[in-house]
Amino acid sequence: DVKVTQSSRYLVKRTGEKVFLECVQDMDHENMFWYRQDPGLGLRLIYFSYDVKMKEKGDIPEGYSVSREKKERFSLILESASTNQTSMYLCASTSYAGSSYNEQFFGPGTRLTVL
Amino acid sequence: KNEVEQSPQNLTAQEGEFITINCSYSVGISALHWLQQHPGGGIVSLFMLSSGKKKHGRLIATINIQEKHSSLHITASHPRDSAVYICAAGRNEKLTFGTGTRLTIIP
Numbered sequence: 001d002v003k004v005t006q007s008s009r010y011l012v013k014r015t016g017e018k019v020f021l022e023c024v025q026d027m028d029h030e031n032m033f034w035y036r037q038d039p040g041l042g043l044r045l046i047y048f049s050y051d052v053k054m055k056e057k058g059d060i061p062e063g064y065s066v067s068r069e070k071k072e073r074f075s076l077i078l079e080s081a082s083t084n085q086t087s088m089y090l091c092a093s094t095s096y097a098g099s100s101y102n103e104q105f106f107g108p109g110t111r112l113t114v115l
Numbered sequence: 116k117n118e119v120e121q122s123p124q125n126l127t128a129q130e131g132e133f134i135t136i137n138c139s140y141s142v143g144i145s146a147l148h149w150l151q152q153h154p155g156g157g158i159v160s161l162f163m164l165s166s167g168k169k170k171h172g173r174l175i176a177t178i179n180i181q182e183k184h185s186s187l188h189i190t191a192s193h194p195r196d197s198a199v200y201i202c203a204a205g206r207n208e209k210l211t212f213g214t215g216t217r218l219t220i221i222p
Contacts, residue, residue, distance in 0.1 A: 031208050040214060041214065042201070042212040042213060042214040042215060043201070043203075043210075043212040044212075045209065045210070048208070048209070050208065058209075088156060090156070090158065092158075094208060096208070100145055100146065100165075101145070101146075101205065101207060101208045102163070103148065103160035103163045104148075104160060104210065105160070106150075106157065106158040106159070106160075108155075108156055108157050109156035109157065109158075111156070
């Protein structure tokens with residue numbers, strides 16, 4: 001069974017803390033994504049990576065950074081957490097099929113609360 | 116105006132009813148995705164289509180490229196179909212998501 005796993009299901013942090021969210025996929029996918037999901041706004045892309053050490057900003061990158069040192073692992077970093085970063089964070093991965101991209105596989109999500 | 120609009124936002128139906136969820140998009144796409152999200156957060160891809168119609172069990176997805184419109188149909192709905200259904204416009208590797216349709220099927 002193909003899998004995308006995330007390091008935590010629930011996380012509570014204090015304002016100003018540095019927060020690491022980790023995502024691992026076992027499908028050898030080139031592309032990995034970090035989204036946040038908020039009520040009424042749907043999923044929004046924070047960052048994505050199309051190869052090891054490669055990254056691109058998504059629609060809402062402010063306040064976040066990412067790291068991809070190995071193909072299977074994509075980390076999201078909140079340098080100094082703020083209350084407006086309280087959200088559900090979802091990781092996903094996909095592969096390129098020659099002429100198009102395949103479906104995205106999602107992790108279970110991390111519900112982050114910043115107090 | 117959002118690039119991907121879904122309707123209705125909420126839908127409650129009796130078990131057995133035929134369900135239709137609509138999605139309109141305003142951007143060029145390489146594929147249109149339908150996703151399902153159950154309570155607890157996990158998202159599963161249901162369909163990815165760039166033309167015509169796809170069927171999987173009781174679920175059918177259609178797309179009209181000229182009208183930039185897609186529909187997801189559920190036949191003989193069941194309480195286990197209760198979930199949020201999300202439409203997403205795919206441009207190469209990137210997806211732009213609708214805000215979802217919350218479907219509740221009452222036994």
